[in-house]
Amino acid sequence: MSTFGELANEVVNNSYHKDLLRLSWGVLSDDMEGTGLMLMANLFNMSPESRLKFGRLGHLSTGRDNSKLRGHSITLMYALKNFVDALDDVDRLKCVVEKFAVNHINRQISAEEFGKIVGPFRAVLRIRMGDYFDEEIVAAWAALIAVVQAAL
Ligand code: HEM
Numbered sequence: 001m002s003t004f005g006e007l008a009n010e011v012v013n014n015s016y017h018k019d020l021l022r023l024s025w026g027v028l029s030d031d032m033e034g035t036g037l038m039l040m041a042n043l044f045n046m047s048p049e050s051r052l053k054f055g056r057l058g059h060l061s062t063g064r065d066n067s068k069l070r071g072h073s074i075t076l077m078y079a080l081k082n083f084v085d086a087l088d089d090v091d092r093l094k095c096v097v098e099k100f101a102v103n104h105i106n107r108q109i110s111a112e113e114f115g116k117i118v119g120p121f122r123a124v125l126r127i128r129m130g131d132y133f134d135e136e137i138v139a140a141w142a143a144l145i146a147v148v149q150a151a152l
Pocket residue numbers: 050053054056057072075076077079080100103104107109113114115116117
C-alpha cells in the first residue's frame with residue numbers, strides 16, 4: 001500500500017496524466033456550478049447512503065434551487081481547482097490535499113467513502129468530454145483522489 005507522499009509524487013511525476021487532468025479541467029471548469037451540481041447529483045444517485053452525511057444541506061433533490069447544495073457544489077469545484085493548480089509542486093499538492101482532508105476527517109468521511117466519488121466523476125466526464133471521453137482521464141482523476149484518500 002503506497003503512502004500519502006508516494007501517491008502525491010506519482011501524480012506530480014506523471015506528465016501524461018497531468019495533461020489529461022488539465023485538459024479535462026478546462027472543460028469541467030467552463031461551468032463550475034453546473035459541473036459541481038452534476039457531480040453531487042451523481043454521488044447521491046449512485047451512492048444513496050452518502051446522502052446521510054449531507055443533512056445540513058436539506059432536501060438534496062432540488063438541485064440549483066437549494067442554495068446550500070449550490071454553495072457546496074461551487075466550493076467543491078474550487079477545491080478541485082486548488083489540486084489542479086498544484087500539479088507541478090508536490091509540497092503544494094500535499095498541503096492543499098491535507099487541508100481538504102481535514103474538512104472530511106471532521107465529518108467522519110472515511111477513505112472508502114471518499115473513494116465513492118470516482119464513479120460519479122466518471123459519469124460527469126462522460127457527459128462533459130463527449131467524444132473526447134477516455135478511461136485514462138478517469139484514471140488520472142482517480143489517482144488524484146487517491147492522494148486525498150491516503151490523507152484521510
Ligand atoms: C472530489 C471529491 C470531493 C471534494 C473536492 C470535496 C470538497 C469539499 C469541500 C470544499 C467542502 C467544504 C468544506 C468546508 O466547508 O468545511 C466539503 C464538505 C463536505 N464534504 Fe466533500 N468533497 C469531495 C468528496 C466528498 C465525498 C465523496 C463525501 C462523502 C461521501 C464528502 C462529504 C462531505 C461533507 C459531509 C461535507 C460537509 C457538507 C456541509 O455540511 O457543508 N465529500 N467537501
